[in-house]
Amino acid sequence: MTDLRKDSVTFVTVDDAGHDQRIDNFLLRLLKGVPKSHVYRILRSGEVRVNKGRIDASYRLREGDVLRIPPVRVASADPAARPAPAQEFAIIYEDEALLVINKPAGVAVHGGSGVSFGVIEQLRAARPDARFLELVHRLDRETSGLLMLAKKRSALVKLHEMIRENRMDKRYQALGVGDWAEARKQVKLPLLKFNLPDGERRVKVSDQGQSAHTNFHVLKRLPGFVLVEAQLKTGRTHQIRVHMAASGAAIAGDEKYGDFAYNRSLHKQGLKRMFLHAWRLRLDHPLTGVPLTLEAPLPRELQSFLDTLSA
Template sequence: MTLISKDSVTLLTLDDNDAGQRIDNFLLRHLKGVPKSHVYRILRSGEVRVNKGRIDASYRLNAGDIVRIPPVRVAERSQTGPIAPAQQFAVVFEDDALLVINKPAGVAVHGGSGVSFGVIEQLRSARPESHFLELIHRLDRETSGLLMIAKKRSCLVKMHEVMRGPRIDKRYLALACGQWPAKLKDVTLPLHKYLLPDGERRVQVQSDGKAAHTRFRIVQPYGDFTLVEAQLKTGRTHQIRVHMQSSGYPIAGDDKYGDFSLNKQLAKQGLKRMFLHAARLQLKHPLTDELLVLEAPLPDDLSRFLTELQP
């Protein structure tokens, strides 16, 4: 690690991709290697100016703002980890603000927790001309299907509002172990997130947990299994997986909440991963209000496994 002194004042003129951010978050992102305490000190002292005026840490930036950043000492870290290889993914929808891809199973959406890189890092490597690419939501590593990425900050901010309300319809296909009862349509068990001793994230049903609601519909019975559609009414971590497991019908192949002995048998029959697929999204475009209905067909590995089962 070396220290580099920025000896002159920096003036930055902001565009739409920067609009809507708090100034403190903008500085923390822009001044990589500067201690957080120092960033807040230069804010409090008035050394950071926006349009020549003093601002506090909660100020939200606008396109066209001119930000004055004083000279700071920045710790520059050398590249130590592997660079994410460029990778394109099947595009379901794209315009200048929003990208929706069909994520394959087995690929994390971002690096971390023992994963060097994921979809977002690979997309950034493949699209160096894109100045802004950020995940709007997440899918578990073994879940395939529709994944939304913002290409503009204004899109990201608007989509975070949309994701918190009823204006988006997200539907998944899952294979339940057992004969799903027709009367079991709405599961509203509250969910609590916790960490295992090794730091792995888990979720369980708990009375004081966060409210969660999944609506289920039978698509096709398959003997001792049932293909169901799960519609997310809320968006909690591992919601579908835990709601199905706690209802007595875990997802086939689920290595965290499933029937582990049955999973071993299913692997021999060709099911090598969790049978969960983000199949459909319906929403209004965050910037144009155009109605989007996006679908991703069941991937080949899951389709082949269904053909091995007896409807």
């Protein structure tokens, strides 16, 4: 273990990037390498002070607060760990508060679960002077399309509030294997997370799960397929994928909820990924209130596969 704080107390002044953040989350990010249990211990014991006073883990910081942090010991960096390579992605929209990119398929949004790094780590490496950069929401690794990141904590807090209150319109395009009769379809099936014996995460329809609601609109019917627009009314893990599979039209190329053998045949026909793309986003700007409509057209590989089906 390496004592990064030596034997001295550290004082940190909170800037606007830390405003309104819970102190436990602030410390967990600031004290990378310190066990979570130790962070909560120094909070409970009162060793962490804010403006010379004791606080609990739920305290929300304000810009200008002065934190007293006791000496802590953090783990030495693993010399074998590979730092995230700096990477920018196609920018759909950017200003001082918000960044919206077009995430390619095959790229995780963050590191973890066997992935060393993702979009957020690569963007932070590419923007070392950025004072604040956080994911607003997530996309599956296999899903492409619009991904929002906040460049100010005030924007992040507002965007999360908008998501909770369903004041953001997120639309996806997906190609289902099969068909359904309805031109418009509402699916309200509760979803439950579970793990396979090997630890891999899955989601299934279950009365014990969380409520989930997706609206579907058929865009085009093709021989053996249906192209739909999916509107998320809730944001559960793998929601569109499981709702489509439960409706009899699993997403083409979906390795978790689709037909494995059929997906192999689609791969030979040119579809080498899951056909799910976050294509349109409508919201009011989190700080100015100006209405925004952001779009990312289907990637070339998905459009090309559609063209072969229509030929």
